[in-house]
Amino acid sequence: MAIETPSDAPVPSALPKLDEIRRRMASHTDRNDERRILEILAGSTAVELDHLLLQLDLRALLSDVDDRLFGPDNRAALLDLLTVERLGDLGIPARAALAAALQRGRTGRRDEQALRRIVLGTRGAELTRLKNALDRRGGYHDVHQLFYRDIDDDALREELLEHIAREAVPTGELKILSDIDDTFYANWKDTRYPEKTVYPGVLQFYAELDRGPGAAPAELGDLIFVTARPGDRLGLVEDATIAALAARGQPAATLLAGSFTRLLGNRAIAEKKLENFLEYRRLYPEYHFVLVGDSGQGDIHFGQRMLELAPEVVKAIFIHDVVATPDAARRELALGGVRLFDTYVGAASDALELGLLGPEGAARVAAAALAALETITFPSDEGRRARRLELDRDVARLNALLPAAAEPLVQIEAQGARKT
Structure with a gap:
């Protein structure tokens, strides 16, 4: 693997090369421009090439460099250069940028x-x-979209998934759905x-x-929203949802x-x-x-099926109760690994019990929840008081879970005032 340089780190020797490539891409790119771009990239050092790929608009580059009916096949030559001859010179950010393009x-x-060779x-x-670099670029062009929508060849997809399985190195970390x-x-x-x-x-x-x-x-960066909202071929719904979040x-x-169906x-x-x-x-x-x-919308069943089909990797199912589930039903669900909660302080207490959060992390959730509640404009004082009582109850439970030798990280005074 190449030695990576930060995308904003200067590489002085690459600057004139970057300027020339951009100049040739600025207007119509003919075969002479394409040949010269290939020469520049092929003649660059590993550090220069890695830097160039991080600075260039690779989507535009792949569009500007063409294969022609009677040759030359400059786009094919470009892909061979970057994914066969010089792939080893590219760091992970540059590989991700190329795959995204x-x-x-x-x-x-x-x-x-070309994607196959990169993976x-x-x-x-x-x-x-x-994979994480591709997922964290933003927008709907993520790893799932790449493997299950953009790649049409089923045999190729399976080959890549088998490679991922062979190369998996346990991280000990969570993906949060x-x-x-x-x-x-x-x-x-x-x-x-x-x-x-x-x-x-919730954010905390x-x-x-x-x-x-x-x-x-x-x-950080392992949050994935799994929604009933249907996607579309252009990714408009996904991108709008991501922007709203x-x-x-x-x-x-x-x-x-x-899915619409x-x-x-x-x-x-x-x-x-x-x-x-x-x-x-x-x-x-x-x-x-x-x-x-x-x-409210099928997530209990979803969580139960996750536990049924993948118990070795599913560490917890947290369900925000919005339909006033009776206590007896809550207890029964908890026995099956599905924990219902009323506030995110309650969820943090559950996560603390499961070893997914530390005491300090759970306390930060409580502090964030208490602060956020004060910023919400409720239509009635009664509604605000009810939500405050829920939080107070769950904060009291959290304090009871903290180590006995430690001072409570979040305290509630008898009058209902809070301090942290």
């Missing part, structure tokens, strides 16, 4: 073969980094909060699950969308989510998984 637009046979030429922990409506914000059956209110503490809960219970935080404080999330009935919605999970699990066999869902 190949993913845009129609993915033809040559593009699929098969990346191994072990570096392959994990490559989350629903959106009535899980991230109130938007379906939950009338306790104003519509589209982001639930107090995601962050703490991602960080993990250890003193040294795990690598970012506007509400949750940037750079991966989205696994639903699976919108009728909670069971159909749950089965589509399960299908997405099983596909995603094959992409990330080196991870464990948790689900954060709600009781």
Whole structure:
């Protein structure tokens, strides 16, 4: 693997090469321009080439360099240069940038073969980094889209998935699957909060699950939204949903969308989510998984099926209760591994009991939830008081779970005032 340089680190010797390539791409690129671009890239050192790929608009480059009916096949030569001859000179960010550029637009046979060489030429922990780099670029062009939508060749897809399975190096980390409506914000059956209110503490809960219970935080960026909202061929729904999440404080999330044919009935919605999970699990066999869902739209069934089909990798099912599930039913579900909660402080307490959060992380969720509640405009004082009582109750439970020798990380005074 090449020595990687940060994308913003200067490589002085590459600057004139970068300027010339950009100048030749600025207008119509003829065969002479294409030949010169190939010469520049082929003649670059490993550090220069890696830097050039991080600075160039690779999607535009792949569009500008063409194969011609009677030759020369400059685009094929470019792909051979970057994915055969010089792949070993490219760091993971450059490989991810190239794979992402190949993913845009129609993915033809040559593009699929170039993607194949990138994936098969990346191994072990570096392959994990490559997949995560693709997922964290933003937008709907993610790893799941690449493998299960853009690559049409079933045999090729299976070859790549088998390579991923062979090269998996356990990370000990979590991928956090989350629903959106009535899980991230109130938007379906939950009338306790104003519509589209982001639930107090949910953002911190995601962050703490991602960080993990250890003193040294795990690598961040492992949140995936699994939604019933149907996707579309152009990714318009997915991109709009990702933008809406970012506007509400949750940037750079991966989205696994639903289907128009699976919108009728909670069971159909749950089965589509399960299908997405099983596909995603094959992409990330080196991870464990948790689900954060709600009781309003099939997530209990989804979580139960996850536990049934993949008990070795599913660490927890957290269900936000928005339909006032009776206590007896909650206890029965908990025996099967499905934990219902009313507030994200309650969810943090469950995660603390399961060893998925440390005491400090759980306390940060509580502090964030208490602070967020104060910013919400409720239609009535009665509604605010009810939500405050829920939080107070769950904070008291959290304090009871903290180590006996430690001072409570979150305290509630008898009068109901809070201090941290």
